[in-house]
Amino acid sequence: MDNQNDSLWEWSVFWHSNQLHSCMPVNEESDSLAPTWRKFFSNLPAGANILDLGTGNGSLAVQAVAVSHKKHPPFSIHGVDLADIAPAKYVANAEKHLSDVIFHPRTAMEKLPFEANTFDAIGSQFAIEYSTINKSLREACRVLKPGGRLRFLLHANDGILKERCRQQYEQAQTILASELFPITTKLLIALNEAEILNTPQAVKTAESLILSVKQVFDELEQLFSKAEERSLIDNLFTAVRNLLGLRKSYEIQVLTKMNEDIKLLLLAQSKRLQSMQKAALDDTKVTEMAEQLRQLKINNVSLELATTNIGNRSMGYWLSGEKPQTVAEER
Known part of the structure; x- marks a missing residue:
């Protein structure tokens, strides 16, 4: 698995594990974010960058x-990330979507490796706040075309996503x-030996370890019995339990490597969740971002709360703006 000495190891591991969404469960993503983003993109001209x-x-x-599929000509879409992303290799149905x-x-x-005035629209979903924001905003404004639009969705310090990250971090x-x-x-290893050797001692050892594993699961389930957020727990437990059912399909070395990889993925997830909590912004910081956009000559800067459709809970902030049609060159 990826090199842990890499400062972005946890993010590279996460994006190499068939994950499309980073923060939002799919149901809340479809309920709250997709319509907003599609409206933003629908207002762009055909062939937009x-x-x-x-x-x-x-x-x-x-x-x-x-x-883009409804536009003629379609959009030209670019995505940048500091991590070692490779969606075509790791994401199911990437070829289609x-x-x-x-x-x-x-x-x-x-x-950014782009010429000035390249893009008609620039978006970011729970991402730009992980960067050095003042530099990233300046770069975004540089590569945005006159008349182009910006729209960022930002983590909120008091939002439900940060709370979910905190709970999952503690669980991990x-x-x-x-x-x-x-x-x-x-x-x-014991089950493999019991099946190969078929001796009373090997079988006894395997049976004893079955009880020990069950006890560990039971103790963890008891610790998490009152957890409201269970996606990490349930997915992790399912992955580990499934290993036991794969004994007929894989060599023991492969199975133990799978177990180690699950642990490394959880470790990466833990570090990522910690980073997500640190990236969350309060009202003062997002207000400063809005003011910086104004200083960078962005017009119609708008800052508003982003909420879920279920319970109207806070997810974060929407920060938007538009580059004027003519911008004086900075000296």
Whole structure:
């Protein structure tokens, strides 16, 4: 799996695991975000050039693609990300949903590889706040065409997504500190030996470890019995349990490697969740971002809360603006 000495290891691992969305569950994504983004892209002219900052595996870009199919000529869509992204390799159905997107891995928002006045629209969904914001905003404004539009969705310090990240981070830390992964490896090896040797001692050892693994699962389930957010827990437990059912299909070395990879993915997820909490912005910081856009000669700067359709809960902030048709050159 990816090199842990890489400063972006956790994000590269995450985007190499068939994940399209980073923060939002699919149901809330479709309820709240997709219609807003599609309206934004629908207002663009046919053939527009679009840039997705911090694209990941294309969660935002896929919304531009959906609108692009109705435009003649279609959009030209680019996505940049500092992580080692490769959606065509890792995302299911990428050929269908993301084939129109040109992805630029290992590309910093603070130093975009595009000429000035290139894009008709620039979007970012829970991404630009991870960068050095003042530099990224300046770059976005540089590559935006006169008359082009900006729209950013930003993490809120008091939003439900940060709270979800906090809960999942604590759950991940609890699981990583448990015996789940070491005991599962021991059980996989013991089951393999019991099937090969078929001796009373080998069978007894396997049976004992089955009980030990069950005990670890039971203890963790008890710890998480009152958890409201269970997606990380349930997905992780399912993945580990499924390993035991794959014994007839894979060699023991492959199975133990799978178990280790699940642990590494959880570790990466834990680090990513920690980064997401740190990236969340309060009212003061987003107001400063809006003011910087105005200083960069962006017109019609708008800052508003982003909420879910379910319970009208806060997700973050929408920050939008438009570059005037003529902009004096900075000296």
